[in-house]
Amino acid sequence: MLLYNSLSRKREEFVPNVPGKVNMYTCGPTVYHYAHIGNLRSYIMEDVLEKYLRFSGYDVKRVMNITDVGHLTSDADEGEDKMLKGAKRERKTVMEIAKFYTDAFFADCEKLNIKTPDVVAPATGCIDSFIEVITSLIEKGYAYEAGGNIYFDTSKLNQYYVFNDFREEDLEVGVREGVEADTNKRNKADFVLWFTKSKFDDQELKWDSPWGIGYPGWHIECSCISMKNLGEYLDIHCGGIDNAFPHHTNEIAQSEAYIGHKWCNYWFHVHHLNTNSGKMSKSSGEFLTVSLLEQKGYDPLVYRMFCLQSHYRKSLVFSYENLDNTVTAYNKLVAKTASLLSEKDSSAIDTESAAALRKRFTDALDNDLNTSLAITALYDLLKAKTNAATKLSLISEFDTVLGLDLIKAAEKQLSQKQEEATPSDDPFIAEIEAMIQKRKEAKKAKDYATADAIRKELADKGVTLIDTAEGTKYKIN
Ligand code: AMP
Ligand code: ZN
Numbered sequence: 415m416l417l418y419n420s421l422s423r424k425r426e427e428f429v430p431n432v433p434g435k436v437n438m439y440t441c442g443p444t445v446y447h448y449a450h451i452g453n454l455r456s457y458i459m460e461d462v463l464e465k466y467l468r469f470s471g472y473d474v475k476r477v478m479n480i481t482d483v484g485h486l487t488s489d490a491d492e493g494e495d496k497m498l499k500g501a502k503r504e505r506k507t508v509m510e511i512a513k514f515y516t517d518a519f520f521a522d523c524e525k526l527n528i529k530t531p532d533v534v535a536p537a538t539g540c541i542d543s544f545i546e547v548i549t550s551l552i553e554k555g556y557a558y559e560a561g562g563n564i565y566f567d568t569s570k571l572n573q574y575y576v577f578n579d580f581r582e583e584d585l586e587v588g589v590r591e592g593v594e595a596d597t598n599k600r601n602k603a604d605f606v607l608w609f610t611k612s613k614f615d616d617q618e619l620k621w622d623s624p625w626g627i628g629y630p631g632w633h634i635e636c637s638c639i640s641m642k643n644l645g646e647y648l649d650i651h652c653g654g655i656d657n658a659f660p661h662h663t664n665e666i667a668q669s670e671a672y673i674g675h676k677w678c679n680y681w682f683h684v685h686h687l688n689t690n691s692g693k694m695s696k697s698s699g700e701f702l703t704v705s706l707l708e709q710k711g712y713d714p715l716v717y718r719m720f721c722l723q724s725h726y727r728k729s730l731v732f733s734y735e736n737l738d739n740t741v742t743a744y745n746k747l748v749a750k751t752a753s754l755l756s757e758k759d760s761s762a763i764d765t766e767s768a769a770a771l772r773k774r775f776t777d778a779l780d781n782d783l784n785t786s787l788a789i790t791a792l793y794d795l796l797k798a799k800t801n802a803a804t805k806l807s808l809i810s811e812f813d814t815v816l817g818l819d820l821i822k823a824a825e826k827q828l829s830q831k832q833e834e835a836t837p838s839d840d841p842f843i844a845e846i847e848a849m850i851q852k853r854k855e856a857k858k859a860k861d862y863a864t865a866d867a868i869r870k871e872l873a874d875k876g877v878t879l880i881d882t883a884e885g886t887k888y889k890i891n
Contacts, residue, residue, distance in 0.1 A: 415470065415780045417650075418727060420577055420658060420681040425782050428680065431647045436467050436474045439640040439678075440531060441653040441661070444481040445515035446500030449522055451702045451717060451732065452687035452694035456654040458718055459684045459726040459783070461528040463652070465815045466779045476531040477643045482512035482538050483619050485632040498618060508618045512536070522704040525714040527817035533643050537635040541621045543642050544630045547672050548607045548623075556671040560598035562611035564625055566668055568603040576666055577658045577681070605664050606631040633664040641669065641677075648678035655683045685729045687721075694732070702732065712737060715818055716744045722785040722816060744818070750796045751809055751824035759802035767800040768808055775812055788816065834885075846877055850886050853879075 415428045430436050440460055443449055449457075467474050485496045500515075501508045520530060537544075548564055551557040556570050568574045609617070610628035620627045640648055653662060662681065669677040687694055694702065704714050720740040724730045774794060778787035795808050810821050838844045849868050856864040869879055876891045 415466075416782050417680055417682065418782050419679075420683050421679075426680070430472065430649045431679070434471070434473055436472045436649045437644040437647070438464060438467075438474055438476040438650045438652065439636070439644060439648055440476065440478045440651075441636055441657055442478040442480045442534070443515075443519050444485045444496050445512045445519060446485075446496045447515060447696050448701070448703045448705070449519050450694050450696055451704065451707070453654070454522060454526060454528075454704065454717075455687040455721050455730065456652075456684040457523065457528050458526060458721045459785075460652045460682070461526075461817065462722065462785060462815060463650075463682060463783055464529065465817065466783065469815050470776075475533075475644065477533040477535065477640060478531040479635055479639045480512070480516055480534060480536040481632065481635065482516070482536045483508070483617075483629055495617060501618065509538075512538075522714075525704055525708075526718050527715065527819065535639045535643065537630065537639070538619060540635065540639055540642065541630065543638045544608070544634050545621075545623050547638050547641075547668070548630075548634065550672055551607065551668060554671065556668070557607055558600065559625060560600070562609075562626065563598060563606050563628075564608040565599055565604045566607055566664065566671075567600060568605075568667060569601045571667055571671065574603060574667055575663065577663060603660075605633060605660065607634050607668070633661055634668060636661070637665045637669040637672070640665075641673070646673045646675070646677065650680045650682055651678045652682045652684070655685050658683055684726045687730050687732055689732055707737075710734075712741065713744070715823075716741050719744050719789075719816075719818055722789055722818075724786055726783060726785070747792070747796075747818070747820055748823045748827060751806070751820045752827045754796075754802040754806050754809075755821075755824050755828060757802040759806075761801045761803050763807055764800045764804045767798060768804050771795045771798055771800075771808055772811070775808075779815065785816075788812070792816070846872065846875075846888055846890075850879065850888065854886065 416425045417428045418424070419426045440457075443453060464474055464476055481497075483495075483497060497508050497512065500511045504511055506514075516536070523530065548557060551566065552559075552564065555567075557564055557566050559565075608623060608625055608628055608630055610623075610626040617629050620629050640651070651662065651665075658681070666677060689699060689702075691699060700706070704717070707714065707717055716737065717740075720732075720737055721730070723740065723743075771791070771794065774791040775788055778784045778791055781787070792809070792812055795805055795812075798805065806821070813820050837847060849872055853865045853868040856862070856868065872879060872888070878889045878891060880887045880889065
């Protein structure tokens, strides 16, 4: 499989450290609010990557952190703590909002068919390992104490800016973020590993440490949680593109300083979902969540398909108009699957054509996870000259990666249709349905007089007919 690696800025053949096994780490959510559908784009595409690796035969272990402490509102080590800000907004404790939004995050993931990682670790549960790693970094001369905080000393590294797309002046985080520079830092790019002093509101959650009572910085949690659960050799690290700097850059700096060798081989970054007016945000414009989409009548899996229709390394613009196009495409896929199911074909699988059709699908995903071409392969399969049994078997195979629940949705559609077609046990309902059927036949025969008479007869019985695109419905007054 070819995978784009942000580290080399090239597509590379994916080769894990241990043949057949993949260690994968994902930066989890900061649980101070609902995830917006932009955040969830990253998790959908990472989910497809994990599922495709499993489809390809790898034994995958995936770990995710939950940031429930210490993530500041600014990329720099500045600004208010996001968790504390959320707790103040809702007049709850930090742990209460962490629990509430962690549950909300996984509920959204379930609706989007995003698999829960094998290990999910909240930062507040790993304080001991943060302290252990920070202690070692100080001993090795990579970290220093200043003004009550512990900083990582970036000048001690041979190379710091590994995702080299940054200009040095852009790294003047204090200037870039429009906030005061931290005068404790020896170098502009240094970052906090452990806070005991914050110029902002007092942190609610604090722990004792060799440097005083305080709390961890954001970056250290991912390094520690990853190394604790996946060891010193990581195959793939995932996250949204905004995490490349400073978060991932700092993760690499501290992890490699700690272990003394290269840490992670492949960096998988998902580009942003934007709105027409720019970056997606939780605070300005419409706060786009999965629940909002549901309230507007969209199936969350349509949003999943919307994400799959474009490449993860391209930014994607969200609009309801674009989503409506996906609704049509998704409904078509479901309808075609339903019609295959209704054939009740029990013939043997045509292994030769299945192999050729499967190859189109795997070729697409082997090429830097090209999900939009994988969906084209699904359309090709529906049009292919092979039997329904083969098509259905491939649809369910592909769906283990795509996660669109096509068979389930098609079965639901068929059973709804069947329900509509089955005469009711209630004699009054059965009579209405029989008359609707008669009216349909009369209309088909252009016998409008009979059709109108039936409508009137039903109206006299207190039944109103409503003609819709899906057929005639009725209302009992
Ligand atoms: P956060 O909860 O802020 O820590 O972000 C969770 C994940 O969503 C991170 O991997 C971010 O990089 C990613 N992310 C943030 N904004 C967007 C966006 N607009 N589109 C895609 N991913 C995003
Ligand atoms: Zn992280």
